[in-house]
Amino acid sequence: MFARYEGVAWEERFLPRLTSRQIREMPKADALVILPIGAVEQHGPHLPVMTDALIGEATLTLALERLPADAPVWLLPPIAYGKSNEHLGLPGTVSISAATLQGLVTDIAASLKLSGFGKLLLFNTHGGNVDLLNVVSREIRIAHDMTVFYLSPSSLGAADGVIDPHELEYGIHGGDYETSIVMAIKPQWVQGQWLASELPNIGDKRFLTLEGGIRFAWRMADISESGICGDATKATAAKGEIIQERVADILAEAFAELCAFDVADVRGASKVSP
Ligand SMILES: [Zn+2]
Incomplete structure (x- = not known):
């Protein structure tokens, strides 16, 4: 027996486990198709390069278990690779270009439209994909007349009160947040003896930030020696479990809203008067 595709998410909501006839005959008016998009890139000495793609799959696996049985929510095979050129050269990083990722996501959307689906959620777990996917989701809206949703689960506020605010703002890669989650979902893939901590020298800047305000273009090597940005020494599986439980609850409710x-x-x- 092949064990990979087990559990509710993969047995009951994994779209390509159905036949073409089943997909043709299913109701699609409110159906939401989820495309997970991650990354395979270095995450410091302690986390697997699969971290972002792994977190996406694990999060959806948990969230999809919490949906009512009749919710029309369908999962596609994840795109494991993302636009990770900020990490290129650091071993284990496998990056696809912005043009490739845009083409891949757009082609998948166009195919879904031809299968009769009208709603697509781009479910992203890699910061380096964010700007591109914002652009791509609007391009698909315009070119294929689909309703396109876009979300990164790390932006849902589930870590508030669990990860300290400074770490939440600056710990954007391989820090407390991601390490705690991987400790919770796949502890044997964390190298606990090599937990790292490093933050960029930017806290004294008035306007410049890494991801908001006035930004500057950076490669990982510009802002970090170890390849991480954050404090993994504070990570615990218990924190990761709280975050994942909260994210799954939020997503289960959010998916119902997106379907409707x-x-x-x-x-x-x-309100303009005549
Ligand atoms: Zn990551």
Whole structure:
């Protein structure tokens, strides 16, 4: 027996485990198709290079167990690779270009549209994909007339009160947040003897930040010696479990909202007098 695709998410919500006939006949008006997009890139001396892709799969596996049986939510095979050129040259990093990722996501969306689906969620777990996927989701909206949602689970606030605020802001790669989650979901893949801690010298800047305010373009080697940005020495599996439980609860509720969402309802009535 082959053990990889087990559990509710993979047995009941994994779209390609169905036949073409089953997919043709299923109701699709509210159906939401989820495309996980991760990365395979260095995450310091202590975390596997699979970290981002792994967190995406584990998070969805947990969240999809919490949906009502009749929720029309479907999971696609994940795109494990992302745009990781900020880590290129650091061993284990496997990056695809912005053009390749855009082409891949767009082609998948176009194929889903031809299969009769109208709603796509880009479920991203790698910071380096964020800007591109914002652009791509709008391009798909315009070119293929689909409703496209986009989210990164790390932006849902699930770590508030669990990870300290300074670490939440600066610990963007291989720090407490990601290490705690991998400790919770796949502890045997964490090298606990090599937990690292490193933050960039930017805390005294008034305007410049890594991911908000005024940004500067950086390669990982510009901002970190160890390849991480954050403090993995504070990580615990217990924190990771709390975060994953919260994320799964939030997502289960959010997916119901996305299924019911109709973009035609968004535009408000004009208040301009005649
Ligand atoms: Zn990561």
